[in-house]
Amino acid sequence: MKRSIYLQPTGIFWDRTERRAIDDADIPAWKGLPLAGGRLSFAALDVLTRTSGATKCRTIVLGDAFSGDWGREALAAADILQELSSVRSRFAGLSLDRPRVMGIINVTPDSFSDGGEHANAEAAIAHGMRLVEEGAEILDIGGESTRPRAETVSVEEELRRVIPVIEGLRAKTGAVISVDTRKSEVMRRAVAAGAAILNDVSAFTHDPESLAAAAESGLPVVLMHAQGDPKTMNDNPQYGDVVLDVFDYLESRVQACVAAGIPKAKIVADPGIGFGKHLHHNVAVMAGLSLYHGLGVPILLGASRKKMIGQLCNVEEAKDRVPGSLACAIAGVAAGVQIVRAHDVKETKQAIEVWRACAAGTEKGLE
Ligand code: 9MG
Numbered sequence: 001m002k003r004s005i006y007l008q009p010t011g012i013f014w015d016r017t018e019r020r021a022i023d024d025a026d027i028p029a030w031k032g033l034p035l036a037g038g039r040l041s042f043a044a045l046d047v048l049t050r051t052s053g054a055t056k057c058r059t060i061v062l063g064d065a066f067s068g069d070w071g072r073e074a075l076a077a078a079d080i081l082q083e084l085s086s087v088r089s090r091f092a093g094l095s096l097d098r099p100r101v102m103g104i105i106n107v108t109p110d111s112f113s114d115g116g117e118h119a120n121a122e123a124a125i126a127h128g129m130r131l132v133e134e135g136a137e138i139l140d141i142g143g144e145s146t147r148p149r150a151e152t153v154s155v156e157e158e159l160r161r162v163i164p165v166i167e168g169l170r171a172k173t174g175a176v177i178s179v180d181t182r183k184s185e186v187m188r189r190a191v192a193a194g195a196a197i198l199n200d201v202s203a204f205t206h207d208p209e210s211l212a213a214a215a216e217s218g219l220p221v222v223l224m225h226a227q228g229d230p231k232t233m234n235d236n237p238q239y240g241d242v243v244l245d246v247f248d249y250l251e252s253r254v255q256a257c258v259a260a261g262i263p264k265a266k267i268v269a270d271p272g273i274g275f276g277k278h279l280h281h282n283v284a285v286m287a288g289l290s291l292y293h294g295l296g297v298p299i300l301l302g303a304s305r306k307k308m309i310g311q312l313c314n315v316e317e318a319k320d321r322v323p324g325s326l327a328c329a330i331a332g333v334a335a336g337v338q339i340v341r342a343h344d345v346k347e348t349k350q351a352i353e354v355w356r357a358c359a360a361g362t363e364k365g366l367e
Pocket of ligand 1: 142146180199200201222224270272273300301302303341
């Protein structure tokens with residue numbers, strides 16, 4: 001469905017009204033609306049209206065602007081307004097009242113960040129155990145590189161790479177195991193080996209059997225936006241308004257999953273930084289992250305070590321992009337993103353914990 005009105009929460013803050021000692025019943029403590037049912041609230045909305053290619057934006061402050069025309073337009077998107085505040089379900093057994101870190105394990109010889117150093121199962125398992133020690137609550141295991149221009153690998157090769165790692169980490173850690181794959185056969189075998197999340201960068205569009213396989217598994221899923229196939233996706237990506245086009249796509253994929261029998265409570269959406277997007281698209285999506293809460297599902301952000309950071313700061317080597325990755329992670333959690341996909345788990349956890357304490361204004365009671 002293509003919408004004409006979208007709502008992006010803005011003025012996002014950690015709600016600390018409980019510490020304000022207002023006991024005058026005539027002056028109720030003002031609260032914003034809770035963002036995705038979590039600890040953050042929002043005080044205003046950017047109302048985005050799209051007509052024949054152009055997007056107009058007007059910011060309205062909650063509470064006093066709903067009487068005006070733009071307020072009425074916001075109410076025309078009442079379904080989005082409701083989703084922006086609704087409480088999110090637990091995902092793969094994890095509550096999402098605080099940001100969760102998904103550690104990346106690339107079992108690929110051509111991985112853009114690992115340089116193939118984890119290309120055998122034992123090294124990958126050891127790497128995964130280290131990520132868990134560092135605080136990863138989810139491990140995302142992939143055997144096919146999705147970096148721009150990457151070639152596809154056969155089902156057999158992908159299975160050979162990921163299954164022993166899933167089995168090993170399932171036996172040795174309590175982390176939730178996610179499999180990063182676009183192939184139905186890999187999904188089925190990964191589920192049998194102990195995977196608890198299916199992360200598909202094609203949002204179940206690459207393999208015609210994958211959506212049915214996902215529904216059959218009963219597992220929670222991550223739906224990512226990508227324009228085109230990894231091999232050619234960054235050649236010439238085209239959008240009307242990238243932030244809104246990504247929203248439309250994710251909304252349609254959420255609907256497709258629900259129609260196939262996957263409950264909405266088991267779906268996470270991801271705007272897909274770097275997937276069929278130039279630098280100006282990626283930064284626009286980063287600035288638009290809070291809009292995606294209108295989908296009514298948790299949001300996952302994966303910007304770790306990506307080219308966007310290299311382009312912004314002129315850093316060629318992926319391993320040298322850690323500070324920029326942390327900046328992206330914090331931009332994400334400050335916009336209410338619930339899951340951050342990261343290579344550098346220890347650093348990401350530390351950055352998030354410090355941000356949370358500073359946003360909450362207390363070092364206590366954050367669990
Ligand atoms: C596999 N993979 C690589 N980058 C990713 C991202 O940004 N999100 C998700 N969900 N998966 C990704």
